[in-house]
Amino acid sequence: MQLLLKRILLMIPTLFGVSVLVFFLMAISGDPVRSLLPADASREQIEAVRKELHLDKPIYIRYGMWLNDAFHGNLGKSYTGSNLPVAPELLRRLPATLELGVITMFFATLLSVLVAVLSVRKPGGAFDQTARTVIFVFLAMPGFWLGIELIILFSRRLGWFPPAGQGEGSFWANIPSHLAHLALPAITLGVGTAASLCRVLRASLLEVLHSDFVRTARAKGLSSNVVLIRHALRNALIPFITLSGLTIAGLLEGSIIIESVFAWPGIGQWMVDAIKGRDAPVVMAGVLLTAVIYSAVNLVVDVLYTVVDPRVRLDGGAGR
């Protein structure tokens, strides 16, 4: 418990560093005033806006002010377009990104376990060979291209799924419409994820299947399916959990572009627009949120280790 607390506390300097790094990057990206005001704005107008945004102050003071505001839940206002406050907009968009992430993860995990288990029933067999080739192709495929081709096939040609958007209302209020809109982006993000998950799970299943306790279980006369599911799969899950952690991180990364491809109204698409428009407050908020999720996922993975495998301890030391 103490160690868990220590790990959580260690996240603070890292997140602090992330915020300094991004603040500095956005500061050197140029003056946002030019894009905020019309081209014929007077000197006084420019000065007034610079003052309002505190751009007339040195960078370390601006960072201090941002940090102070951030601690009070105020992430500033967007520089572009509607000038909306960032924090509420972030919260408004978060559910869409989570919705896509959770469904994708569910789909990818299911697919990868299924394919891996079917593959190791007969290693080197026809199914295994085909699966390995397909996995290799998906690992090399840019997600946004797959997305475009899926839109062409399933939306344009067959008309099965809508090509873009999220569906009306909240998820629970209108499940069929949401699932239809989720299908293509979730498949796009999910197959790449499933490919890397499947590769690791297959390797670790093969390793476990050669161990003594599996031989014992077989010798007891248990059916090969029972051995595979009850004994082997459970023990093969450890490397799988590590990778799932990395995968959530990969999903965050993938969703940045995939949300743009499918006009999915989440944080990824918002971030891309903000980065292109040099909208510093939005970029800061988005990057920090990503870093928090990323670090939290890593922590949860480390904790899950100790649950799945009691031999692993958070401090890496021997048992007391």
Next chain:
Amino acid sequence: MKEFLLSLRTVWVKFRRDKAAIGGLIIVVALAIAALLSFWLAPFSAVAAQDLTNALQPPSSAHWMGTDQFGRDVGLRILYGARISLFVGFVAVAIGMSIGLLLGTSAGYFGGWWDTVVMRITDIMLAFPFLLLALAITAALGPSLQNALLALGIASFPSYTRLVRGSVLSLREENYIDAAKVAGASANRIMFRHLIPNLFGTLIVYGTLRVSTAILAEAGLSYLGLGAQPPTPTWGGMLSEGRDYILFFEWMPLFPGLAILLTVTGFNLLGDGLRDALDPKTRK
């Protein structure tokens, strides 16, 4: 030198038996030749020239991969794009690897406060996704090919640093390093003559696989309009234009996507093959 050539020979003997790896090598060499040929076959004037009367044509004998919205030949533009993708892949890896090698070796060898500083910076940069970091750096520097290269190089150095430092930490304990120290070798000499040459195998494998990552990331940046600017053809940029035209014309995104897929597959196969060939534990 003789020993080095001998070990190279054993690696090649192993590598040669691996069909997939040879396939990867062939793809990569063919792409390199295509990229070189593009200087003659696809000069910038040819890939930028517009011919609106022939816009949005499906593949034909005159235009093997069809034409885009300005009537430009997609095949020629893909050839030109190969030049850019390979260039970005190699240079981004070279930048990232050089920084990572320098920081990782020195941090691992000297330890102490320097190690702490380097690893803290690495941790911070690894605390958010690679592509997001590259995006933020490109946005800060402004969109262009050079800046995309720089961003991809900078965004990737933390992973090299961590890899190199880990290897150096274990190599540092080897007897021959102690021997070199006793013989009075300077820290620089130990790092450059003894530690870094021993990392070559690891770095070649990792670097080859990272070329794939860099090419995919460059395509992503270009797709978002943050890479080389039009009318310079990039595979990612062509996909982005293709996305805008899927309602009228379905051919456009196909070939740039296949080009990326083929290239990344080639480097992945080559990297996996090199790993197996260089690893003394795998025998086929």
